[in-house]
Amino acid sequence: MSRFIVVAPGSSEAAALATEELARVLGLTTIDALTGTNPADAALRPAAALPAAVEAVRAAGDDALIAPAREASNRAFDHVAWNLSLAASTRAGVVLAFDAEGASAELLSEEIATARLRAEASAATVVAVVLTCGAPEVEVDLPVLTLPLGEEAAATLREAPAPTALTPVAFQADLIERARADRKRIVLPEPDDDRVLQAAAQVLAAGIADITFVGDADYVAKRAGELGIDLSAAQVVSVDDPAYRERYAEEFARLRAKKGVTLEQAREKVTDVSYFGTMMVHMGDADGMVSGAAHTTAHTIVPSFQIIKTAPGVSVVSSIFLMAMKDRVWAFGDCAVNPNPTAEQLADIAVTSARTAAQFGVTPRVAMLSYSTGTSGAGPDVDAVVEATRLAREKAPELAIEGPIQFDAAVDAAVAAKKLPGSDVAGKATVFVFPSLEAGNIGYKAVQRSSGALAVGPVLQGLNKPVNDLSRGALVEDIVNTVALTAVQAQG
Secondary structure, three states, X not given: OOEEEEEOOOOHHHHHHHHHHHHHHHOOEXXXXXXXXXXXXXHHOHHHXXXXXXXXXXXXXXXXXXXXXXXOOOXXXXXXXXXXXXXXXXXOEEEEEEOOOOOOHHHHHHHHHHHHHHHHHOOOOEEEEEEOOOOOOOOOOOOEEEOOOOHHHHHHHHOOOOOOOOOHHHHHHHHHHHHHHOOOEEEEOOOOOHHHHHHHHHHHHHOOOEXXXXXXXHHHHHHHHHHOOOOOOOEEEOOOOHHHHHHHXXXXXXXXXXXXXXXXXXXHHOOOHHHHHHHHHHOOOOOEEEEOOOOOHHHHHHHHHHHOOEOOOOOOOEEEEEEEOOOOEEEEEOOOOOOOOOHHHHHHHHHHHHHHHHHOOOOOEEEEEOOOOOOOOOOHHHHXXXXXXXXXXXXXXXXXXXXXXXXXXXXXXXXXXXXXOOOOOOOOOOEEEOOOHXXXXXXXXXXXXXXXOEEEEEEEEOEOOOEXXXXXXXXHHHHHHHXXXXXXXXXX
């Protein structure tokens, strides 16, 4: 690994000495832990300040030494908590530093143990301990290095395994990075909503995607000025623009000819912003669409069923929520679209959810959830999950799929060892397929509210091209995230 930060719970001097030595022996670029923010913002608005600092650290590259934040005059600033959160969200290995002068081995061991527990609670990974010279022998299951550091210490640190925990902030940063790597054009058909305009400004400023609005260009420019945001790089297209309207109407009439739709009816239909935006995606004038801030779910997704339609080999459009937990990301489906899926539909949802999860960096291990694990229960509901699991395995034999399985057996290794020993999924599932919309919606909200998980979605899947629906209560951050994930979906 090549990114580190020193965390010294009790001594700023030890932190400074250890950081200086690490910079010398590792030859890494040093970046301040408060770059992009300041102690006041870090103390009072950490949720907003941390992503900016993470962005700055990641921009410095994979080879970097983070100079830790120190105690500040602002007593509200917990510099240790900040350093650990930054470490977890940038996948930096934590080097614990202690002033060992006059300390006993017992005291040092206790301090190290306490610091490691605090790091684990923050999803940070401790890779080594650094003690000042003259330190007593300390027995811990970590490399213990003594100042001054030599080449042997440098080699030990370079060989340390890289942290693997994925925090919500890290997940968002990864998402944005993926979107930037192959920039796509996303259409937003609701520019009359200030949240959409503000999100678009952030998307453009961060280079996440190119933006097209469906609306009135004069209104967008005027409102952007009133809000103090820059939307000059956005394209604005009117539903009355003849360069688009007639072409879209002709294509819509062709697509819906079997339903008796005439050209005149099509001309009227495509003036609806949701239909117009969907036609932009269908015709290749945009790569994806995000809507729903001011419209119902049906208003957003029905046009996609009629125009974009399902991808080859997929029988049903479904959804997942990407649940960013403290140190990992899970995928929950279907929590938003299909009320009572059949066994065949559940199988499709499982396979599609696994592929969507993989698109966002989640290694798919699919749990087909039920109130029964293996053969422990019986009944029509269990039988449906048994059949769905069989069909899913036939559709995608390369995937790790287990079912029926209870949630505890899917996530807890100890329970899995008792209920389903030898399973490739039990105890380590990452993709969870709920047997009904009712169960899925309850499940994701229960996890979100009880664990503080960041729920990103719903992510619609199974369409030929990406269209995603927003909650009408969506925050600006939610819209930014949805635009980013839609852009990633568009990359294929």
